[in-house]
Amino acid sequence: MANKLNRRQLLHGMLLSGAAGGVAMAAAKYPSPIRNIYDLADAINYGLHDLLLSGQPLVREYDRANVAQIFPTSGVTSPRDERYQRMLANNFEDWTLKIEGLVDNPMELSLSELRAMNSQTQVTLHTCDEGWSAIGEWTGVPLWQLLQLVGVQPGAKYVIFHCMDTQGDGNLYYESIDLFAASHPQTILAYGLNGNPVPEPNGAPLRLRIETQIGYKHAKFVERVEVTDTLAHVGAGRGGWWEDIDNAVWYAGL
Template identity: 45%
Template sequence: MTERVLLARRRLLRGAIAGAGAGLLAGCDALSRSRRFVDLLALAEPLTLHSQRLLSGDRLATEFPESMLSPQFRPNGSIDPRTPEYLALKADGFRGYRLRIDGLVERPLQFSLDALRALPARTQVTRHDCVEGWSVIGKWRGVPLAQLLDLARPRPGARFVVFHCFDDLAGDGSRYYESVDLLDAYHPQTLAAYALNDAPLPVANGAPLRMRIERKLGYKQPKYVHTVEVVAGYGAIVGGRGGYWEDRDYDWYGGI
């Protein structure tokens, strides 16, 4: 599917999503302990969401020449998950890995890494911006999430996708999760990424698969993803605010 078609689809989706509001953004390690920072984000989030939806249109995130790649793509958050299901997959070289697309879809699907690599791919060199204030530039390759959603065919009433992950960032037996609306899910640069800088995705950066949602801050781009769940709303999922950090009082949109 061409970028022109994807952008046209996003214009239609915007009409369905606009005015629906948002939940609450997330943060990275150091700032997550700042109540003042959390309160500031909560106040700014509605204005950020609506102004970006109105002003940015179908804008693509800036893409850079490979000469600007960072020497190392700095990892953050979980860098070596120790959950039993992840350790078993890692020990087998992720041969048993399957990405599931389910929820409000007509055709629930599963994809091995080989199956994902066989699909039409996109490569992009983009900047990763962390809410802590640092940035890195990396080269990503993966399958546009729009392709996978089109194959699964979202049902009427679908408005969001929730990404379920293998890592237990809190160390309490929970699992990391995140979400975006269909407008961002169908953005041409939203990838289910399996390669970084022309090599298989390293564990520290989210192997075997992570999301790249290029018009979002880093915390909105989950690593170690095993399921993409299409939903009408996320209020009944885990803490009900659409993501691991959102459940800890950060806002939901996280746009840049």
């Protein structure tokens, strides 16, 4: 009887220690300190979903006929920053995108330079954490292409998107994803929506499309892309504006 019990207990013990090992690995991989059980659950989701997406599968694309003509918005729809409004009035002629950090050749690109690069158009479903979702046709430059151009240095782990819109608390919006998500074939910096330039409420002139993750990760009004090995030096160090002030989960695949 003892033997029979032991075999079952052994199997259970092995499964349990495997799970515990997995959780420990996920916690070690998490970019910020684990403060509580919520962060631990976030780390577990991050680790598991990375396994799920390890082959970089593509998100489903939709028929162009289904796009939302007036694309819905969330968050800041018109930055109150004077600097932004001046650039908007000037059609972003003096706007540039900076790509810097742990890269071999930092770059600064104008909107026309970005438009002249290989572009990608995708009709995808945008989902907001509030609960709504809408289909849009997005055109832009694949992020992996830009990262290849600047040459990511060994040791780099994350990409931070610095935005131009000041939030209610006086801080600028920012978001971050890991290099793996940044390299997904459908992760693009988009300058076009439904065949037109991205309108102001949707993040003119350039916004992130990170199709494997939820709405607040899709930083709008982007002007600087920073390749880095840590998230600690921006804001409160949790990797995004919502993460800093609202305890939003950093891994936003769900």
